[in-house]
Amino acid sequence: MQSFNRAISGFFNLVITPFKAMDPIWSLALFSLLIGIIMLVIFRYTSDQQKIREAKSRIRAHIFELSLFKDEIGIVLSAQKNILIYNLRYIKYALKPMLFMMIPLALILIQLESWYGHRPLKPDESAIVSLKLRDNGLALSDITLTAGEGITVETPPLRIPDRNEIDWRIRALENGDQVLTFNVPGDEIRQKVIVSERGLVQVSPLASASVSGFTDTLLNPALSPLPGDSPVERISIDYPAMSIEIYKWHVHWLVIVLVLSIVFGFALKGLFGVEI
Amino acid sequence: MMQSSKFSLSKAILFSVFIPVILISGACGENKATSPGHGGTGKKMIIIGFDGMDPNILKRLMAEGKLPNFKKLSESGGFKPLATSVPPQSPVAWSNFITGMNPGGHGIFDFIHRDPENIFPYLSTSKTKSASKIVKIGKWVLPLSPGKVSLLRRGKAFWEYLSEEGIETTVFRVPANFPTTDDKARQISGMGTPDMQGTYGTYSYYTDEDTDKFENLSGGKVFPVDVYKNRVRGRLPGPINTFRGDAPESRVDFTVFIDPENPVAKVSVQDEEIILTEGEWSDWIRINYELLPHLQKAGGIVRFYLKEVRPNFKLYVTPVNIDPSNPAIPISTPKDYSGEIAKSVGLFYTQGIPEDSKALSEFVLEDGEFLDQTNIVFGEEQDMLGYELERFRSGLLFFYIGRVDQLSHMFWRTMDPNHPAYDSASKLKLVIENAYVEMDGVLGRVLDSIDGDTTVIVLSDHGFAPFYRAFNLNTWLKDNGYARLTDDTEGEFFQNVDWGRTRAYGVGFNGLFLNLKGREFKGVVEPGDRERLLDEISGKLLSIRDPKNGEQVISRVYKAEEIYSGPYLKDAPDLIVGYNRGYRASWETVLGSFPGEVLRDNKQKWSGDHLMEAALVPGILLSNKEIRSKNPSLSDLAPTVLEEFGIPKQEGMIGDSIFKEENPGKN
Structure with missing residues (x-):
């Protein structure tokens, strides 16, 4: 799973690299274009284009019938019934390619979330760092946290025993990959904290976790794996959510991708000879 | 087929280029907010309003060399006491400033007004009206028409005239301006804005x-x-x-x-x-x-x-x-101005008086904690001032800071050994002085940011005095047979008043009303008896002596018609009570209670005040342009601003430019 993650992350990193210093809208537009094209290609080769074309023609024909015989109640009802039937057939024909699209789309969106969902800390910004222990008998009071030069730990540990959790508040001081060191009995865990004022950086609020968490690994491509025998279950850093602004509105990146990829898909369907 | 492909290709190019361009131009649009100073005369003027800054304290600290920027400003244009409003309350005073009128013209007579239909007190500067049309679905109520918040201050604000002439104007948190007026001036509402x-x-x-x-x-x-x-x-x-x-x-x-x-x-x-x-x-x-x-x-x-x-x-x-x-309700004009500020400097206090003096008075916060809270407020104010100074090119910028007022209210007790709440061991004796020094820093920042063509005016709405003793006006009226109660309790909101036998009552901090037939809902005083009764009550009020020290408690009583003019004179209290230095209406009497004692020591943390005789608490006026008026007053500022921008004084304004000699001074 790790190798797979690394490969996909590497690809996305490669694509995003020229855009890192730009407004995120540019790279989102590019990914939307790629998603639009990928979806068109999948649709083209996994759907029965002829049957889709036929279903759409039938729907158009019956709509035309409606306008021609709008005073004939019998014909109108029959046309409406047929429109409904061919709509359902159209949905049936579209279902198969949609199923084929789901997996690559989910992988792409997970990757995009790791780039556009959150942003790094800026200098002078604070964040909560949480460490969760496994049920292994270790006392929370045995765990300490020390910070490297570009970062500081502002609070004493806040321990929540019934959750096996310790929280601290950290504050970024300087740009760069800063380091926190968790001293756990028998272990020392170094955790990177990304501090950056500009540019796209892949960050994950779930910063480190034991590799046994398959879902966590899949959903957090920027995750650093912890050894399977680590007493620590996970470390998380509440990186701020990224805000993408369009005309004074804060828009979630997913909305931008959804809208743009649909626009690109419809714009390019003729070029790719796809009947949607 | 070929034709179809060509069409699709052109459509593709159109969508591929056009939509991203639209989106991206939208993304870039955030920096296109208009900056002030692109219209009008090119004239530049900055007015800084320091609520509650007292001329005597300012003069002393200037003499001690602690306020170099105030000194510099006073030496360049002048420093004079600024006659405040009657009564000297912030909503009234700032309304005088805003409109160039007295309360008869703008309709704000006190923090608290009353409805003559039921004698129920309400806050004077704004009112909220619920949706008039609703539909009920089970336990839910769905409005079919919008509710409305209205500004009760009347009279046109000076910035409305400036806007009409295309002069860029920013008015930052002036009191008695919630909701903000609907014009082209950029405004954030101030005192009066609710939570x-x-x-x-x-x-x-x-x-x-x-x-x-x-x-x-x-x-x-x-x-x-x-x-x-x-x-x-x-x-x-x-x-x-x-x-x-x-x-x-x-x-x-x-x-x-x-x-x-x-x-x-x-x-x-x-x-x-x-x-x-x-x-x-x-x-x-x-x-x-x-x-x-x-x-x-x-x-x-x-x-x-x-x-x-x-x-x-x-x-x-x-x-x-x-x-x-x-914002859940608009607090700025234009509506997105508050968001623009928040985006630039971060979220900020929007309630009208952000300093939480009640939490200190009610022992929820201690002195140091309250100071920390006010420091947060002041930090935000400085950030916002920095933002506005950075943007300022020409036109008018008004900026309000309430820090001196709030700290003077809460910490007078720390510097005045005569105060009943004085604590000789307090380590906070210099809080008020330090606030003046901080305002000197603010002024220095403003002076550093301007060029030689900018007129700067610094003013306060009133000064400050100690609040030693609290006077229960309603109790005094009861004890002297002007008010009757249905029981012996203190009551509140006049709930135990026998209106059929009550001839006078006090509402607000300085107002006294007769229970006038034809005006009050259960009025008993014949209009023909009004003058005689007012003279009688005035005489008795002026003769009150404090049994503790023999001091005169009330130094002046005004009849409304003697000092107010304008269409809203009919809404004024019949008498405006001017308390002597050290005295003020009690908190209880303001809202219609009748406590046992007429006078009591004020041992509360709220220890400094200004709700007394106006002549005892003038504000300050400084400018880098020569102040030629001998007795400038708050009502002079609106015509001053207009004349600086080449707009004549408007109808209803009672003052004149402070830069002209012949000004007689008005309240």
Whole structure:
């Protein structure tokens, strides 16, 4: 799973690299274009284009019938019934390619979330760092946290025993990959904290976790794996959510991708000879 | 087929290029906000309003060399006392400033007005009207028409005239301007702006200590909580949910996790988590109150202050302020101006008086904690001033700071040995002086930012004096046979007044009304007896001597018609009571209570005041341009501003430019 993650992350990193210093809208537009094209290609080769074309023609024909015989109640009802039937057939024909699209789309969106969902800390910004222990008998009071030069730990540990959790508040001081060191009995865990004022950086609020968490690994491509025998279950850093602004509105990146990829898909369907 | 492909290709190119361009140009549009100074005359003027700055204190500190920037300004154009309004209350005074009129022209006579139909007191500067058309569906109430918040100040503001002439104007938090006027001036509302609960600021306090000591709170709510398994659960009150038939207070739950040993806690509210150590303030946290499930939310902002973790848990939460980045009700003109400020400098206090003096008066915050809170406010104000100075090119910039006023109210007791609440051991004797020094820094920043063509005016709406003794006007009226009660209780809101036998009553801080037939709902005083009765009461008020020291309690009493002019004179109190230095109306009498004693020592932390005879508490006026008026007053400022921009004084304005010699001075 790790190798797979690394490969996909590497690809996305490669694509995003020229855009890192730009407004995120540019790279989102590019990914939307790629998603639009990928979806068109999948649709083209996994759907029965002829049957889709036929279903759409039938729907158009019956709509035309409606306008021609709008005073004939019998014909109108029959046309409406047929429109409904061919709509359902159209949905049936579209279902198969949609199923084929789901997996690559989910992988792409997970990757995009790791780039556009959150942003790094800026200098002078604070964040909560949480460490969760496994049920292994270790006392929370045995765990300490020390910070490297570009970062500081502002609070004493806040321990929540019934959750096996310790929280601290950290504050970024300087740009760069800063380091926190968790001293756990028998272990020392170094955790990177990304501090950056500009540019796209892949960050994950779930910063480190034991590799046994398959879902966590899949959903957090920027995750650093912890050894399977680590007493620590996970470390998380509440990186701020990224805000993408369009005309004074804060828009979630997913909305931008959804809208743009649909626009690109419809714009390019003729070029790719796809009947949607 | 070929033709079809060509068409699709062209369409593709169109969409591929056009839509991203539209989107991207939108993304870039955020920097296109108009900056001031592109219209009008090219004239530049900055007015700084320091609420409550006193000319005597200012003069002394200037003489001691502690205020170099004030000194520099006074030497370049002059420094004079500025006659304040009658009565010298901020909403009245700033309305004089805004309109160039007296209260008869702008209709604001006091913080508190009363409805003659039921003699119920209400806040004078704005009113809220619920939706007039509603439909009820079960327990839900759906409005079919919008509710409305209206500004009750009448008379045209000077910036409306400037806007009409195309002069760029920014008016930052001037009091008595909520909601902001609908014109082209950029405005953020100030004093008078409510919190999300519709009050002037209601804090919340959560503690497991004995809450019996927190009785009769007027500025906040105390919630007893239990610490169980190092957790505290609380509910943060929000706006009244008018979508529900029973109109309950909306609530948001939160949990506090406490470390078993360390003085640190984590507050978890909605999707936000913050960690605070003891004695720490949080940043602003957004809170969303769900009014209609999944359909209607109201957003506000709060700061948490972890006062103590143990032995007692004590958590203070600020009033829920309107979120300037997404205001539930408009607090600026244009509507997105507050969001623009928030985007540039961060979230900020939007309630009219952000300094939480009630929390200090009610022993929820201590002196040092209150100072910390006011320092947060001042930090925000400085950031916003910096933002506006950076933008300022030409036109008018007005900027208001209320710090001196609030600190003078709360810390006079620390520097005045004659005050009943004086504590000789207090380490805060210099708080007020330091506030003046801080304002000197603000002034220095303004002076450093301007060129030689900019006119700068610095003013305050009134000065300050000690508040030693509280006078219960309504009790005095009762004791002298002018008011009658149905029982012996203090009552409130005039609930125990026998209106059929009451001839006079006091409402607000300086107002005295006759129970006049044809005006009050149960009036008994014949209009023909009005003059005689007013003369009789005035004479008696002026003869009152304080049994403690023989001092005259009331130094002047005005009849409204002697000092006011304009269309709203009919709404004025019949008499305006001018208290002597050291005296003021009691808190109880203001809202229609009748406490036992006529006079009592003021041992409260609210120890300095200005709600007395106007001549005793003038404000300040400084400029870098020669002030030629001999007796400048607040009403002179509106015509001054207009004339500086080449606009003649407008009808109804009673003052004249302070830069002209012949000004006679008006209240």
